[in-house]
Amino acid sequence: MKIEVSRVSETSVIIYLGHSIDLTLIDKIALFSHTVQNRYHGKLYEVIPSYTTLLIEFHPLKVDAEELITWCQQQVKEILSAKALPSENKLVTFPVYYHPEVAPDLERVAQDRQMTIEQLVKLHSAKEYTVCAIGFAPGFAFLGSVDPKIATPRHNEPRLKVAKGSVGIADQQTAIYPQQSPGGWQIIGNCPVDLFNIDHDPMMPFDVGDKVRFEPVSRERFLQLGGVI
């Protein structure tokens, strides 16, 4: 595909690395994001990866936009054509209590997919997910992709209140709500671990490109870990 690097504003450029969501692209974007930050250390305001793009916001007196664009084109070409990539990605496992008492949509999603709750839990916790993007709210990670057998669209009307730690599904994506917030995802479990804590360093346990697994835990273990019912 044609790599598109283009100026967005006086202080930013965006790089389009693909035109459709593709999990293999996420690792490449994560790697590219790290490479950019190393090369232009102290000269950038933000580097924001997403599914198919990287947005770079730079200091216009410290970075020459043309130089940055030329370098990005070269760099992306190399990264996209590389067979094996050096990976800094880590695997993080989160405990999840899958039970209707913390998961208002669990029974219905299982019913709609014509399976038992056990089968649904098994499918959800069997996969290793990729952190594709972080946004919507602090620490909210879009994880791809769930087994098509359990992919479920969002609620038509978002709930005004989704509990902190809620594990949800929206189409082929899954995520944990770091804070109580409004939200339309189908809630199938709850994770008792803090996902976003400004007193922690780093404040989030993952970055774009990292892998995530869910481990089903008992009610007792959930409460031990600080879970709230």
Added chain:
Amino acid sequence: MSGLQVNLAGMLSLIQDLGRFGVAHQGLSSGGPADLHAHCWANKLLENSSNASVLEITMGNASFTALEDMLLSLTGAETAATIDGERLATWRSFVLHKGQTLKLGYAQSGFRTYLAVAGGFDTPQIFGSSATVVRNKLGGLADSQGSPIAKGDIIPVNNLAAKSVTTKSTSQWTPRYFIPKYSDEISLAVIESYQATQFDVEAKQSFYSKPYQISDKSDRMGIRLQGNSVQSGINGVISEGITYGSIQFPPNGQPIILLNDRQTLGGYPKIGCVSRMSLMKLAQARPGSLIHFYRGDIEFETRAYCQFIEFFSL
């Protein structure tokens, strides 16, 4: 505690510095002053660093009493400010003595006033910034969790401020040339980017052809506009990073200009960005104001912004 006591907080008063950077990839908004021009002048008048914490007061109607002598400055929206009833000249530094009350009326022209103190307000930094982002529950006074300033608060002032009263007794003022005349009808330069080339030609024309009105549902996340509906004809955009000033079109076709407290990712079609210099004008336009858009030149706008940040050492 010594500092500035808040008697009346106004509609929305927030501690701001230049903003919180290097955190957008974690989903946090930068915050920072909506009007960078007035913010920077408020600090410059006191020989502060441009990043010193100031108070951004929206629509005026606020009042403060000094708990010690302090050197202050006031820029931005005109609010017919007084000290103990005496009219005060703005875009200047001035001394507020212990026990005196600074009062701001409702904003008469412009929307946001900036109140700075020599040495900066003494507010804690989180990820290198005190900038208040209400929706992220970050910034502002200690333990306030990103709340706006409220009646009864005491905004702490660095001790430096008291010293400055004696050492910098001569008033500094902004040269007239740099003081903008705020208007309720403004023109903003648009740098076309993002999906601009994919927009329907007619949709684009309709965007530039008639002015939009600022809706009262606007906030620091985004300025919502009402006017010609623009149907870009673009079928879904994969969520991508959103930069300052991005102009996005939700399905109703009414543009939203994304400001300091914007979400970091978004999937609506975007025609480009309002230029940085134009955004400073926009920050002073009140709900109901008319906005004209024109196609800006990236080189021209970049030069202007570079001059600006050089002048204020940003």
